[in-house]
Amino acid sequence: MQRNTIxxxxxxxxxxxxSVQAAAPAxxxxxxxVQVKLxxxxxxxxxxxxxxxxxxxxxxxxxYPHALAIEGSVGGKDFELSTxxxxxxxxxxxxxxxxxxxxNSYCPVPGHEAKGMKSPLTFE
Numbered sequence: 238m239q240r241n242t243i244x245x246x247x248x249x250x251x252x253x254x255x256s257v258q259a260a261a262p263a264x265x266x267x268x269x270x271v272q273v274k275l276x277x278x279x280x281x282x283x284x285x286x287x288x289x290x291x292x293x294x295x296x297x298x299x300x301y302p303h304a305l306a307i308e309g310s311v312g313g314k315d316f317e318l319s320t321x322x323x324x325x326x327x328x329x330x331x332x333x334x335x336x337x338x339x340x341n342s343y344c345p346v347p348g349h350e351a352k353g354m355k356s357p358l359t360f361e
Contacts, residue, residue: 266289266290268289268290268291268292268332268334269287269288269289269290269291269292270291270292270294271285271287271291271292271293271294272294272296273293273294273295273296273305274296274298275295275296275297275298275299275303275304275305275323275344275354276297276298276299276303277299277300277301277352278349278352278353278354279353279354280305280342280343280344280354280355280356282342282356282358283356284356284357284359285342285356285358285359286359286360286361287358287359287360287361288360288361289333289334289335289360290332290333290334291332291333291334291360292330292331292332292333293305293330293331293332293333294328294330295320295323295328295329295330295331296323296326296327296328297323297324297325297326297327297328299325300325301325301346302322302323302324302325302346303322303323303344303346303349303354304319304320304321304322304323304344304345304346305319305320305331305342305344306318306319306320306342306343306344306345307319307331307333307335307340307341307342307358308340308341308343309335309338309339309340309341311335311336311338318331318333319331319345322346335360336360337360337361338359338360339357339358339359339360340357340358340359340360341355341357341358342355342356342357342358343355343356
């Protein structure tokens with residue numbers, strides 16, 4: 238009788254393992270690469286539409302420090318994602334995956350957004 242119980246447990250574990258493997262998540266989507274060249278006083282993201290995930294490859298082509306920030310609201314919660322400030326010639330990447338909607342992209346260095354370094358960014 239004890240042997241039947243052990244066989245039943247082993248069979249149950251095999252079924253459980255099989256169902257867990259079948260429910261494994263799919264491979265994540267490969268990100269779309271978007272080149273962003275920050276310069277006095279543009280970002281090159283003029284009302285851009287993208288599908289997530291997106292890998293922003295950011296380079297400061299200007300003379301002054303610049304950065305890329307994206308802000309908005311998801312599920313009633315405000316957020317801001319940002320690269321660090323980049324010196325002239327520096328590069329970085331920012332990987333972003335947001336739900337469909339329109340967000341604000343801008344340079345968070347004081348005064349730069351007011352000089353035109355801003356653009357809506359739409360995720361479809």
